[in-house]
Amino acid sequence: MELYHLRTFVTVAEEQHLTRASERLFTSQPAISAHIKALEEELGVTLFERTPRGMQLTPAGALLLDRARQALAAAGDFLQHARSIKDELIGTLRIGLNTDACFLRLLELQGGLSERHPRLEIEFHAGSTGANIPALRVGKLDASFVSGECDDPLLESYVLCEEELAVAVPERMRESIGPADIHALARHPWVFTSPDCAYYGVMRALFEAHDCAPVKTVMANQDDALRTMVAGGVGLGILRRVDIEEAAKSAPIYALPLELPTVSLRFAHLRTRANDPVIRAAVAELSRVWSLALPVQEQAV
Numbered sequence: 001m002e003l004y005h006l007r008t009f010v011t012v013a014e015e016q017h018l019t020r021a022s023e024r025l026f027t028s029q030p031a032i033s034a035h036i037k038a039l040e041e042e043l044g045v046t047l048f049e050r051t052p053r054g055m056q057l058t059p060a061g062a063l064l065l066d067r068a069r070q071a072l073a074a075a076g077d078f079l080q081h082a083r084s085i086k087d088e089l090i091g092t093l094r095i096g097l098n099t100d101a102c103f104l105r106l107l108e109l110q111g112g113l114s115e116r117h118p119r120l121e122i123e124f125h126a127g128s129t130g131a132n133i134p135a136l137r138v139g140k141l142d143a144s145f146v147s148g149e150c151d152d153p154l155l156e157s158y159v160l161c162e163e164e165l166a167v168a169v170p171e172r173m174r175e176s177i178g179p180a181d182i183h184a185l186a187r188h189p190w191v192f193t194s195p196d197c198a199y200y201g202v203m204r205a206l207f208e209a210h211d212c213a214p215v216k217t218v219m220a221n222q223d224d225a226l227r228t229m230v231a232g233g234v235g236l237g238i239l240r241r242v243d244i245e246e247a248a249k250s251a252p253i254y255a256l257p258l259e260l261p262t263v264s265l266r267f268a269h270l271r272t273r274a275n276d277p278v279i280r281a282a283v284a285e286l287s288r289v290w291s292l293a294l295p296v297q298e299q300a301v
Helices: 003-015 018-025 029-043 059-085 106-116 129-137 171-176 182-186 198-208 223-231 241-247 277-289
Strands: 048-051 054-057 091-097 120-126 143-147 155-163 165-170 189-192 215-219 237-240 253-255 263-270
Touching (some): 003 018, 003 054, 003 059, 018 029, 018 054, 091 129, 091 277, 106 120, 106 277, 129 155, 129 263, 165 171, 165 223, 165 241, 182 198, 189 198, 189 223, 189 237, 198 237, 198 263, 223 237, 223 241, 223 253, 237 241, 241 253
Parallel strands (some): 091 120, 091 143, 189 215
Antiparallel strands (some): 048 054, 143 263, 155 263, 165 253
């Protein structure tokens, strides 16, 4: 049974005349008759009686008419739905995180993606730069936020901002620490991040330039944990300056007046996926959220 058989059946029942039905369906009268005959043979029932007044539904035809209309309506809904989603993104976007959601503007990113691509499922996975890059390479993540340089030949990355860093110091150490003497700073206890963290690279470069090394007391690889350790007097650490200043409003912590290099916050993905519609959508939304002209823009739909 074909949909055009049902459409012919319904049209003939409504017009009660083969000629009018053929005009309405833009087809020939013999074709209309052939459709009705084929449908009757497949169903094993007679649908119409030919009378001087035209084509009259049989009792069986009258019983089947509403079902035929329902089937055509369902097919129409199916077609409209298919047309409505053909240009929509359908799938999952897995994004790795390397710091807190507020700094990464995740709420704005999620809101924009959900508004423009309601069928795209978004997953945010907590991690770190050092863990996220290998996950990108093997396909466990579709994209990721990373900090620092990103010279992996397999990855494409876009700079979102420069993170201004500072040495975070417990308030109780304020009187005993001066920024000018790097050797003296090295003798204090320090809260380290992992070696694959961009902040660790800044700390190491600071002390290597003065031929000394800081005293490691503990390692904390999450920003909130590092802030807590510093505020608790465990040791010094390197954090974003804005985070230290915000924490200082309610915690015994302050930023040492010592200039440090910035590190780049980036958004990275595999180069081979540069033209993937899901990746293009993410980069386009980041352009809006961060007010940047990123190289890859979302294709028009």
